[in-house]
Amino acid sequence: MKIKKIKIENYRLLKQFSIDLEEIMSLVIGKNNTGKTSLLTVINSFLNGSDKSRFSFDDFNIDFKNDLRALIEGELPQEEDYKSVGIKLKLFIEYNEADNLANISRVMMDLDPKNRFIVLGFEYCMTYESLVKIKQKYAEFQANEATKLAGDENYRKRDIFYFLKVYQGQFFKSSRKSIEYNRIDEIENEDKFIDLDEEKISTKDIISFKFISAKRSVTNKENDKTLSGQTSEIYNETEKTDEQNEKIEQFKEELISTDYALSEIYETLFEDVVEKVRLFGGIKSNDSTIKIESSLQHRELLSGNTTVMYKHNDTSLPEYNNGLGYMNLISMIFQIEILIQEFKKKKDEKPADINLLFIEEPEAHTHPQMQYVFIKNIKSLLDQGIVREDGDNRKLQTVITTHSSHIVSESNFDDVKYLKKEDENNVIAKNLVDLKKQYETDLTQYQFLKQYLTISRAEIFFADKAILIEGDTERILIPTLLKKIDKVEERRYAAMEEKDTKLPLSSQNISIIEVGAYSQIFEKFIEFIGIKSLIITDLDSVGDDTKKCRVAEGTSYSNDALKLFFNNATLNQLKAFTIDDKKIKKNGEVWEVEVNGNLCVVYQTMENTVNARSFEDAFIQINREFINGRKEDFRGLKNREFFDVATNDSYKLAEECIRKKTHFALDILYHTNEDFTNWEIPQYIKEGLLWLK
Structure with missing residues (x-):
């Protein structure tokens, strides 16, 4: 049994949100503020929260807030036309022949063996009856505000959102349902359901939800005992074997023996202070006499009595001497162990059918190598599931959220769920495995993409923008080109005595691939x-x-990307395109010119009456004087004397004078002045970067 899908409505950015879950581990990724934490909090609020403190007005999606205002301020709809509105969570649970159906039998809406799904619905909604009451309450509120405003012209009138912040809790109520589901059409029939509250049906035996928050308490201050405290929790939660119980009894006997010995020592050690207390006297003799005894056997075993040490060479050092990264990693493993023990429940209880663990941002304080190690090993740890001594074992289903490209790069491509903002108030989730369908005509391309993204360039998933470049030359130079553009724009706006409202390129979240x-x-x-x-x-x-040649002599081009993105345009057409012609958007299977498109493809253009063929050609064409003055120091050059012949054009110089392209790029960087003013950026790159900005 497993959760196959989760749907959420109207919770923060999760307006109409749906995410598929994998059987063992789902890795949820995305930029900041794309709803990863919201996914955790809404599940926890419904499954573990109390009705009174479940949601506040600020938890409502912004668009829903506006819909709610229109509903309250508008005409009252007919009751038969009204559907309850609010925050909703639906868990799509799939079961199979091997599963024990005892716990879900009371919530099953369909006994068709082909429809092996139940849908549990959790709602925080406003019923029709509550809508009538809230409209009445709001009318009273408005009348009261008008009276206050009439009595005090300086009174600041409060709006409907203020009203809802104060009163929404009175009109929104929680409910739980099992909803009819058509598996073939993948449609939930919300009009047909079992009311779990009315039927007094608990979901605790069906699903247990626990999480490890990103806000972990571990520190490396001297008085921190987080790890040591966790060992006590692990002990208290762990199911004991007969052999372990025997050892525990031996441990208790040793404690009792130690108590006797320590009590005798305490009698001498605290003799003076005990006598001082006795001298204060009381109503009768010995009224204020005290005795200090050892009570190890009465204390919780291990609680406060253990210290996690770590080995450094041949020495043991306390936990707070360790780095935050290691402590965070160890603490997380301890927490997982504690929660797994909680999932197991006690001997006289059965674990839930579904045990869902949410781990938020495991990369905190850890360096890339440690992140690799974590994600490599965590799946095998989780795959062990929940193993009990009585043989009643259950699977563990886990969701991990991360901002770490290092964790993504070491993960299974099929486990990754990508969260993306559709607009300011809505987020969607995409399965990376769905990309495979788009590459069905050439699965070799899909395999290349899959390997490349997971091994080399996973950071693109967390970027706001991306620059895709051909090779090492651009990779070396692009960061400097971004800074140079920023400097040029800064000077241009200063000359106009205006302020640039756009963020500098070097400050934007751009991934270079x-x-x-x-x-x-x-x-x-x-x-x-x-x-x-x-x-x-x-x-x-x-x-x-x-064969390659000067653009002026060319009849075609060999760049497959240009053929794809510009629909096999001719060389002459490409040469005639302006920057606006290079801004494109996908329409069906074809890329079309779109000034507001999300993709721009740039290549060499006419500059100084010459159209270059490559970056080196374009750079030399407009920066020949810069290179001439330093050519002896350019280690990436050969045939330096060719630069002295005026008739040698930039194409010839690029072809015959550059020893190695990466060295040439490094030469440019090495000889760049502090203000980035002693050479120019080729026009095609400049246009592209300004568009990106």
Whole structure:
């Protein structure tokens, strides 16, 4: 039995949200403020929270708040046309022939063996009756506000949102249901349900939910005993074997013996202070006489009596001497162990059918290598499930949220769920495995993309924007180009005595991805993640013999990405395109020009009456003087004397004078002045970066 899907309505950014869960582990990723923590809190509020403190007005989605205002301020709808509105959570639970159906039998709406689903619905909603009452209450509130305003012209009138913050708790009520579900059409029939509250049916035996929050208490201050305290919790929660119980009895006997010995020592040790207390006297003799005794056997075993030490060479050091990263990792493993013991329940109780564990941001305080180690090992740990001594074992279903590209890179591609903002008030979840369907015509491309993203460039999932580049030259230079653009724009706005309202490029969350000659393979992925992306590529002109040549002599081009994104446009058409022609958007299977498109593809353009073929060609064309003055110091050059011949154009110099492209790029960086003013950015890159900004 497992949770197959979760749907959420009107909770913060989760307006109409749906996410699929994997059987063992689901890795939920996305940028900041895309609802990862909200997913945790709404589940916890419904499954573990109390009715009184469940939700506040600020938990409502912003669009829903406006809908609620319109509903309260507008005409009262007919009761038959009204559906309860509010925050909703639906858990789609799938079962199979091997599962024990005892706990879910009372909530099953369909006995068709092909429809092995139950849908549990949890709601915090306003009924029709409550709508009538809240409209009456709001009318009274408005009348009261009008009276106050008439009596005091300086009175600040309070609006409906203030009213709802104060009173919404009186009109929204929690409820639990089992909802009829059509598996074939994947539709929930909310008009047909079992009222779990009315029938007094508990869901605690069906699903148990626990979590490890990102706000963990572990520190490395000297008085911190987080790990030591957790060992006591693990002990108290762990189911004991007969052998362990025998050892515990031996432990207790040793404690009793130690108590006798310590009590005798205490009698001498505290003799003076005991006598001082006795001298204060009382109503009768010995009224204020005290005795200090050892009571180890009466204390909770291990509670406060254990210290986690760690080994350093041949020495044991206390836990607070360890780094925060290690302490966080150890603490998390301890917490997982504690929660697994809680999932097991006591001997006379049965574990729930579904045990859902949520781990929030395990990467806190840990360096990349440790993050790799964590994600590599966590799945095997979770895969062990919940193992009891009596053989009643259950699976553990886990959701992990992360901002770490290192964790993503070591994860199974099929486990990843990508959260993306559709608009300011709504987030959607995408399964990365669904990308496979879009690459059905060429699964080799999908395999390449899958390997490349998980091994090399997972940070793109957490970026606001992306730059896809061809090779090492651009990779080395792009950060400097961003800074140079920022400097140029800063000076331009200063000259106009205006303020640039756009954030500097170097301060934006931009991921730079090296894709070589494969940017066309990333086409579906770019569309999938939906972030603003710039592709910087080369024109790659060729002649009739398909060999590379100057753009002026070319009859075609060999760049497959340009053929894809510009629908096999001719070389002459590409040369004539303006920057607006290079802003595009996917329409069906075809990329079309769209000024407001999310993708821009740039390549060399006409500059100083010459259209370059490559970056090196374009750079030399407009920065020949910069290179000439330093050519002896440029380690990436050969045939330096060619620069002295005026008739040698930039194409010839790029082809015959550059020893190694990466060294040439490093030469540019090394000889750049502090203000980035002694060379120019090729026009095509400048246009692309300004568009991205």
